[in-house]
Amino acid sequence: MNKDVLIIGGGIAGIQASLDLADMGVRVHLVENLPSIGGKMAQLDKTFPTNDCAI
């Protein structure tokens, strides 16, 4: 049984899944195609309905 998990995609979903698993003590490999993680959400200025900053 292998205890590592591979996550493909470093947007908000991939980041959340990585952090959840890593906090449980699972070793996570997060693969992102672009030079930096963040995905589409990083491109957003604010998020609805609270107008919080996206980054």
Place this chain on the structure above:
Amino acid sequence: MLDVGRHPNIELLAYSEVENLEGQAGDFKVFVRKKARYVEENKCTGCGACDEKCPTMVPDAFNEGLGTRRAVYAYFAQGIPSTRTIDPDHCRQLNGKKCGICAKVCQAEAINFDQKDQIVELNVGAVILAAGYDVFDPSLIPEYRYREIPNVVTAIEFERLLSASGPTGGHVDRPSDLAVKADIEPLEKKIKKSSRALEKFEKKYDQTSQEFYNTFTSGEFNDDDDRKKWADKYTDHLSIVQILEGLKEKAKTFGPAKRLAFIQCVGSRDFRFYPFCSGYCCMHSIKEAIIANEHEPETTSTIFGMDIRAVGKGFEEYKIRGGKTSGITYVRGRVAEITEGPEHNPVVIYEDTRERKVDSQDFDLVILATACAPPKGMVELSKILGIALDDYGFVKTSALSPVDTTVPGIFVCGCAESPMDVPESVAQASSAAERAAEIVFQPDFEKGKAIA
């Protein structure tokens, strides 16, 4: 994002792609291609000295091509990892020209033009696919004339115009105005250069260019080649000055876009493309209209939609608040066509189904609420993983197992599964994380999952 970068349990493989996957749930072998950045990740401090000096300008993908970046770049300012990357398509050195300025200014000696792609082999128990989505390409809808009319933009492009860290510093400048401003800078550079050339002549002959030109046009020095050059330089200089003055005069009349139109369901709820609702675009448009109004209180917005789907906690209240305090008008109807009026103003032709009339109205800027489309490369990736896609290219799941793909041990979350907003993506990500944890923590997971 920062937490991912420093969490001891997370190995971040940015600028990488999954090449191959073998095995089964509990024991997958994965090959990942780490693309060459031409910058050593363990040496780069992210200081940015290289991208200050890089001479090559490239359209900035993070800003949807509305701004520029250098050939050596950080994908965006707060990006994790902060390691710079060299764009092999645009770097002068990598394309056989003489340059290497970045390597000279890098004190950490992190630039390595000989770096090669690396294949990393990983052994994992489970896989979570969170490949996200791509914005639907609205140029597939010819009647909206995206890319033909400069002041028709997508919602994500508008997001970059609104952002304080965007190409306009948060000022909602129209793309047609930005294009004029972009023309001014190279002309100014040209004028500086020609002024210097003229100065040399002026020193040499101890005369101002204008005085010389007056005597030259009266017929003197006609057989003096050097002075002829001077005269040519001077006429060129004058013509550039004239063009520049014209552009500058024009730019004085530019102001922020204050009359905005948002067009809903661009590609979604459209039987030619995606017949389903993308879910988040109504709220996205309302949010952008509210933020635009916060930036510039005179801004008014008209949202054209079949209906405004504000389904979610606090969403309906947000929509009403937008209408009452942020200058938003909601028009029920679909837009038939966008044409271009004077001053590059887009003209929206629409049917108002409440008033039962067909009308047209001109705006400063039109924003298209584009559909959520599966990401490019999803078909190839699904073949590598062996998972099935649905008819539209999203990952196939079932209603009672919304994060399970057709391959045991591979889970999906976020927009790769179907269109969804940020809170839903986060909830689904936690759900997928839990399903993956079941596999890595429970040796007898193969017994099968109990379904509610």
